Amino acid sequence: MQVRDSFREEWIRPIFFYGNNWLSLLGGATTTASAMVLLGFWVVGFFGRGASKNPYLGIIFDLILPGIFVVGLLLVLVGILLRRSYLDATNQVPSFFPEVSLKDPMFRHALDIAVVATFINFIIVGTAAYRGIAYMDTVSFCGASCHVMAPEHVAYRVSSHSNVACTDCHVAPTAAAYVHAKVDGTVQLLMVVAQNYPRPIMADNKIPAASTTCVHCHSPGRFFGDKIVITNGYADDKSNTKTSSVTLMHVGGRDSFAHLSGIHGAHMGKIEYIAVDTTDQTIPWVGKANEDGSVTEFVASGTTSIVMGEKRLMDCIDCHNRAAHSFDTPEDALNKDMALGSPSASLPFVHQESLSLLKAIYKSQAEADARITSGLVTFYRSQYPAIWNRQSPQVYAAAKALISIYDANVFPSMKVTWGTHPNNIGHNNSPGCFRCHDGNHVAKGGASITNDCSVCHNLVVSDATRPRLIADMGMQQ
Ligand code: HEC
Ligand code: HEC
Ligand code: HEC
Ligand code: HEC
Ligand code: HEC
Numbered sequence: 001m002q003v004r005d006s007f008r009e010e011w012i013r014p015i016f017f018y019g020n021n022w023l024s025l026l027g028g029a030t031t032t033a034s035a036m037v038l039l040g041f042w043v044v045g046f047f048g049r050g051a052s053k054n055p056y057l058g059i060i061f062d063l064i065l066p067g068i069f070v071v072g073l074l075l076v077l078v079g080i081l082l083r084r085s086y087l088d089a090t091n092q093v094p095s096f097f098p099e100v101s102l103k104d105p106m107f108r109h110a111l112d113i114a115v116v117a118t119f120i121n122f123i124i125v126g127t128a129a130y131r132g133i134a135y136m137d138t139v140s141f142c143g144a145s146c147h148v149m150a151p152e153h154v155a156y157r158v159s160s161h162s163n164v165a166c167t168d169c170h171v172a173p174t175a176a177a178y179v180h181a182k183v184d185g186t187v188q189l190l191m192v193v194a195q196n197y198p199r200p201i202m203a204d205n206k207i208p209a210a211s212t213t214c215v216h217c218h219s220p221g222r223f224f225g226d227k228i229v230i231t232n233g234y235a236d237d238k239s240n241t242k243t244s245s246v247t248l249m250h251v252g253g254r255d256s257f258a259h260l261s262g263i264h265g266a267h268m269g270k271i272e273y274i275a276v277d278t279t280d281q282t283i284p285w286v287g288k289a290n291e292d293g294s295v296t297e298f299v300a301s302g303t304t305s306i307v308m309g310e311k312r313l314m315d316c317i318d319c320h321n322r323a324a325h326s327f328d329t330p331e332d333a334l335n336k337d338m339a340l341g342s343p344s345a346s347l348p349f350v351h352q353e354s355l356s357l358l359k360a361i362y363k364s365q366a367e368a369d370a371r372i373t374s375g376l377v378t379f380y381r382s383q384y385p386a387i388w389n390r391q392s393p394q395v396y397a398a399a400k401a402l403i404s405i406y407d408a409n410v411f412p413s414m415k416v417t418w419g420t421h422p423n424n425i426g427h428n429n430s431p432g433c434f435r436c437h438d439g440n441h442v443a444k445g446g447a448s449i450t451n452d453c454s455v456c457h458n459l460v461v462s463d464a465t466r467p468r469l470i471a472d473m474g475m476q477q
Helices: 002-019 022-046 055-089 105-136 139-145 147-157 166-170 175-193 262-267 330-339 350-359 365-383 385-409 468-472
Strands: 225-234 242-254 271-274 285-289 295-300 457-464
Touching: 002 022, 002 055, 022 055, 022 105, 055 105, 055 175, 147 385, 225 330, 242 262, 242 468, 330 350, 330 385, 350 365, 350 385, 365 385, 457 468
Parallel strands: none
Antiparallel strands: 225 242, 242 457, 271 285, 285 295
């Protein structure tokens, strides 16, 4: 009893007495309001409605709102200390502190102010938090407003997945992954604020397994059979001679008799590997689970010690690593655009000139844009004045096409250039399939992971000019 009384007299009453000042009341109202907003979101999150997967929201819930809460508390304290030292200095400290009671008009007045201020603060903090969340949940926040994500966002917008939310592939739908993403997201935002982030940003094996993301939309059991891939190329000669290739890709899958075949069927759920670099480009150990339960181990020849590291089950992302952010080589990008008509193959040597302009080193996209245009214009003006006179609109159109190729693939500010993010789907531009299928990954008995071209594809037509087959298929050449 005594303890309670003395606590009331020595702590509660003085705190309420000194606390009756504008600063402390405002602080109390701020703290209460942010606590109410936090509680509100926790309740909403707990019942699962409106909870967002966005990894950057941690900055609002774990830093900003608690920050406002603490600032409010500090204001209360500062207000109390200021009033006490003011009353001390002016000798106005009462001999005993008034009772905390609703009957006291001063106390009632202070309470009114606190209630009104809390209400106003609640609206302000709540609206700000709500709008922050709504904004951070948009693709434009993840991709566009954050300039460090520019390379991924630009590539994403033109991918098949341009309507799939970033979080659908980047955050696995488990509670642990969710918390992990929030912590990571907060750290990343702080790194951006401090201008201390990696350039280029790499995936560093932080992408969740396909079994928790891709398979929500793609059935791993789907059968694709063979797929015809037609590609075009242009030579570096005066007439930019066009060639075409037709490749029959044995994609396969699981057919209606549950028989596994082709590229998809060969790896599904049975190949493990150990990569020794962060981009998974060097794979010295591969294991294949056989039907009898044994594992055939393939080791890169020349490997002398036992390969250590995390064993990972091969899944979609090991081949389709650039499903949402595919960067081209300058050759591929140029060939694709020329096949679509611009740069126009009617401009002499446009393939050769374009490639050298694309591959040159520029300090920024703005510089590249200016120098690509001036380079191309100068070339035709000086070397082919007659062409320049007749076809200058086509030269400008070609320059425009080159600029958009460059701006979609090279980001000097992020140190992303040709080849920074290798695509694992083939083997011509980066090791890709040949990380394992190089004929050099050998098992104990001497068998190696196959390097037989026809196992993966039939090269039906290779770099032929006006191939008969394409004409027969009725395609434009
Ligand atoms: C269809 C799935 C998918 C979607 C949608 C997706 N990503 Fe990715 N993202 C990936 C995969 C897979 C990788 C790993 C690439 C690798 O390992 O080479 C990746 C890598 C990244 C990287 C690491 C750097 C790099 O280029 O490898 C960043 C940054 C990134 N994504 C940002 C985003 C942003 C921002 C969005 C939304 C605008 C987004 N992603 C949407 C699948 C996706
Ligand atoms: C939210 C659903 C969704 C998720 C998640 C998703 N995809 Fe897709 N994906 C699609 C749709 C829809 C298409 C077809 C788009 C079209 O044809 O225009 C597609 C197309 C593709 C294609 C064929 C076209 C291409 O770009 O090569 C591949 C390969 C692919 N997805 C791989 C993946 C991988 C790998 C992942 C996981 C990292 C993934 N997808 C996650 C919906 C999804
Ligand atoms: C061993 C590498 C590899 C793995 C693993 C793999 N794919 Fe593929 N996939 C390919 C290749 C190669 C192609 C055909 C190349 C092309 O489309 O240019 C392809 C084609 C596709 C296509 C396009 C088919 C079409 O008709 O256009 C889709 C969709 C696809 N894969 C989805 C997936 C999904 C989902 C997974 C995981 C369950 C997966 N792939 C696993 C290599 C792989
Ligand atoms: C991590 C290593 C690894 C990567 C990367 C890889 N594979 Fe494989 N692949 C294997 C292993 C191991 C086997 C089984 C070899 C055996 O049984 O002899 C295999 C088998 C195959 C088979 C069946 C071969 C046969 O004899 O029937 C095909 C087809 C295939 N892979 C295509 C691809 C394609 C296409 C890519 C690239 C898009 C690719 N693989 C990437 C490890 C890999
Ligand atoms: C392990 C599977 C695999 C093996 C083995 C393989 N390739 Fe490929 N190859 C691929 C894939 C996957 C692609 C890319 C398809 C794509 O880009 O869509 C490709 C693409 C190509 C292309 C480009 C086709 C085009 O349309 O532009 C050529 C050329 C090629 N391969 C030649 C070869 C030759 C020659 C061999 C034998 C020495 C070989 N490949 C062995 C999987 C393989």
